[in-house]
Amino acid sequence: MGLILGLTASQAYAISEEDLLPVDEAYVFSTGLNAEGLHELRWQIADGYYLYRHRFDLKPADPSSFELQAFELPNGEPKTDEFFGDTEIYRQAVSGIVRGRALRDGEIEFRLRYQGCADIGICYPPVTRVVSLAMTAGLPSASGAGLPGNTAAPIGLPLANAQKPIIGGPTIKIAPLEEQLPLPAEQAFQAEAIADSADSLLVRFTPAPGYYLYRDRTRFELADNPAAKLIGPRWPPSKPHFDEHFGDVQVYFEQVEVPVALRRIGLAASKLELTVEFQGCQTDGICYPPMKRQISVSLPAAATLSAADETAPDSASIGFALALLLALGGGLILNLMPCVLPVLSLKVLGLAGSGESASKARAHALWYTAGVLVSFALVGMAALALRSAGLALGWGFQLQQPWLVATLALIMMAVGLSLSGVFQFGAGLAGVGQSLTEKKGAAGDFFTGVLAVVVATPCTAPFMGSALAYAFTAPMAVALGVFLALGLGLALPFLLIGFVPALARMLPRPGAWMDTFKQALAFPMYLTAAWLIWVLIKQRGADAGGWILIASVLLAAAAWAWNHWQIRRHAWAITLTVLGLGSAIASVAMIHQLPTLTKAASSSSDGSVAYSADLLAKLRSEGKPVFVNMTADWCVTCKANEKAVLSRDSFKQALADSGAVYMKGDWTDVDPAITAFLDQHGAVGVPLYVVFPADGAAGAKLPTVLTSELVVEALRDAKR
Template identity: 45%
Template sequence: MRVLITALLLLFTPLALGQGLGQPGTPTFTATPVQDFLPVEEAYQLEVEVLDDGRLRLYWQIADSYYLYQHAFKFKANNGTQTLTPQFPPALERTDEYFGDVSVYYQQADIPLTASPPLSEGSVLAVTFQGCADAGLCYPPRTQYFTLDLASAGAREIERPGSKTPTASRKAGAANADLGSLPYMLLLAFLGGTILNLMPCVFPILSLKVLSFARSSDHDRHLQSWVYTAGVVVSFVAVAAVLIGLQQAGKAVGWGFQLQSPGFVVALAYLFLAMALSLSGLVHLGGSLMNAGSGLANRSGPAGSFFTGVLAVVVASPCTAPFMGTALGFAVTQPPLVGLSVFAALGLGMAAPLLLFSYSGAARALMPRPGPWMETLKQFLAFPLYAAAIWLLWVAGRQTGVNTMAAVLAGALALAMALWLWSLGGWKRGLAVACALLAISLGSWRGLDENGSHASTLADSHVAWSEQRLADLRKAGNPVFVDVTADWCITCIANERAVLLTDSMQAAFAEHGVVYMVADWTNYDADIAEFISRHGRTGIPLYLMYSANTASGPLILPQILTADTVLEALESVSVKKKGIAAIVPTNQGHL
């Protein structure tokens, strides 16, 4: 069934997930202690030494699970009047989510510099470097300045020439709010929001909004696009405020947390069904073509545009996009106002394509002239929504049980009848109300227990996650791959079917002696929530590759996987290639 659901959803997805896109996973809003990212000056501690032969030695002590990019090093002396030649030591090769194939340094970087002509007493050295944390935060490039003291064979850190801000003040400020990184994180959030438009649930809504522009005046297009933008941004900020409020109240929650409630899943399925029936022309919820989806969103004018923006955010909740993870990971380590600004940037990114389209005559010129094709396209766009409704009903069944799923299907039938009767008008609307109440009753049936009968049988070569089991396996000499997933996570399902659960990839896990461990977060689990938060995440998917060395932390893989990414991670922890026999556990139960 899961394969069928995936096929239905991805059939209509304009973006093929897993085709070379990648980013660190999405960090978690939680009341348990979140990943505390170190200030950049603590993550990368630099010392400068003058050697006997006149060369300089630059030595970085790098915190555990942090690394520096080799290509990002830049060295300048006396405003570039002297040439500095570095001698880079061997580095670890990896495929990075931002820069592609790169060389990086973990633990330490020891780089000698040769100056031509030799540096003199009091020379000013500028050193630029950039690094990231495995847990998903990348720092902007950092430059430190030193003045050489040849008598002591060392160097003293100084302020940037012309700067009047004391170093101590800068460090104190960084402990509260890292405003220097904010522009970079806002950009990542903006890009992540833009990509959300390509997800299968959101794309039909965006397409219908674009269709409405074909027959609108310039003034109407501009007004509606800005009001739609306001709806999207306000909704994202509201979601952030709820997450922060729940965090303060002691609840461990993350992006998409509402989908762990079967009641919300059922309500979303009903919404998708109503939208799809409207697009198919079987029921008529309102007079506006593009605003199909709900009573408010179907209203014409600014109100309809605003609530269409709200609707777009609601239906985007099962999705995560590249670039979102790093930005949200930064947001959870900052004061609330900074965190809210990151969510606002996410909303602006999501609204940006439509806003641009409303002003771009060249983009609109690519559209065919208004005609019957618009009605045909509108009806076609109903089918991704039918597929999404089927998937959500399946998720509800997995969370609770087949009896509840059957009740919800009956509720969906009652909802469809209610919409049809309402469109007939007159006394039949009384029957429509009765059918709608029946649908609500069936959808909220007592069987919707969040601790329901969800039970997923694992493959023979997979094991269920637990902290103790993970520790035991590593102590026994087994590298472990942890897949934190959920049935309501579209990205998770796409990664599993396209990469992780293919026969060739499962054979690669066995070949390298890596145990495949599954942490299923379809229903809320406080232990899994704490585990996610410990790695600085706000949601799933989360993929962790642990070596057998219990002293080392995990390698965190991108949210959008490719086969090459996973194979490279397997190579880095493989035990069989080293001639060590791995202990392959048998499946001992269900999730």
């Protein structure tokens, strides 16, 4: 019959699936009149079957023919249901009373809907019927008292003060609607898989017309195999949908192909046993129980092992403890990055010159740490939430937003102006965020931690890759622990200075040198602002550069006016301050509205071609080795590698000797195609370097930090 909405059974029942009754035999429907003379709809329910109370629905086919007040049903037997939660059901028999007023004489049609299940764990699709009842127009409905709660027998007991019947007689016509019976699961949902490459599978799901597949109720498992391990799927965009079983969900109504990345741990060809578990529904019909399919896939031989085996632990299997340790190390390394070091120097300088007690030093350290931890958690959770919603985002996604890049550039400019003495907010050096508050430094310390995180996250350090990849595939609570470990690593140096008196005593004594050093620190801030403006121009072009320069001048004017107001309290100065800040914000809004620059597909000055999945496939089919560089203008590690290795003559000579094509993907702005490539190779951000050999074998992923020797050797191997 194909009637297979599943509610998982956990015990033995009186009937078997082979003995499942036709729906009209399981629920024998009839109508009649109760003692009031009102129409009563009745169901005789077979043993081992039940009906849901909340799945009953009755409506007049023509609302102008009958004014329905209620379709009254008794209380049911409580049940906790897998799909509907706490609900009520009926066994043996149930009757419902039609209350209302006929608006014309004769046969009046009603659309009736109900649904039930068998105790073996199989449910019927919703049953829809057209019921014709003979009515007399103009008579009022009989309200009566409440109905009894006993469901063991049909209801319809005499009610006090019964009204004149509104029924013309017991003439009944039951007409079934045309219904599409649900297909067997194997026909409703087809699943197949092939090896897309030596390190990737392609799983294809094909729902039948009128059916849909849940994205987030699909799981992939790979039996132990000496050749490969499962990394995970990369889902294409899905459609939002609301259903009564799971609420707001992401689904696929048409055929979908899902790339599933593998990590090669052996070179030989192998037979894989892939288990796919998924669940889907019939539109406006039944939902199927979770289905499992076992699929055998022939995996070709690989030329090289996955780079993860040679350079870093497997992100899918490193374990929570090691992920925390790697995250802590990555956070520590971030303190040495050019975008973070000036911020940390300001904090240390402020602590050295404060002359405060040990308890105050600890308070500064704790507030700074709190800002770092909260910010890391929020950025990480935002990235995970946006990715789960189907958006193509990864680590460092915030600097793909032009409005945020422009805002950070202005903040860095303001910090530099303050350090240069153009204006002052308070006398202390509690941190960069002190310029936003005078609340005894706590908010300033917290904001400094926030700022450090925002500028630090794109500086991907070598130890961060595996930890972040683990976090992006782990449950939310586990991922939060990894992000907090990253934050703790970033905050650890200042935290130790605040809590270890011996380290604090190593700081230089306060003196006149501090003013000079403070002014000198303004220039790294100006350079950071210049770098952010350069990133902004790369994202939105010369117009963005013009707007941000105008905003910088307006900000400087506002800072100068604010300083003048602090000294002389002239009204025009505060007016100019407000106008300058407002105009700077308006300039940032103009930048946000500028269109994204079109990326050229032609060769660039460094001999690279723009990344394209189709072009990569074409080059590989022609037997050409390919060196893929996924980079971004805001990625400091990327630029360091390009300067130290990829711009050297040795790299160009290695490309020429191997005949390899240099392909570069620019992730400065949001690009779903590049995000898909990153996911396929187990990376959550840039840089990513993959060398594809000429023989068509799987690409080898190189370490985050490159050396000339490593790259030359990889290209030499790719030629073979």
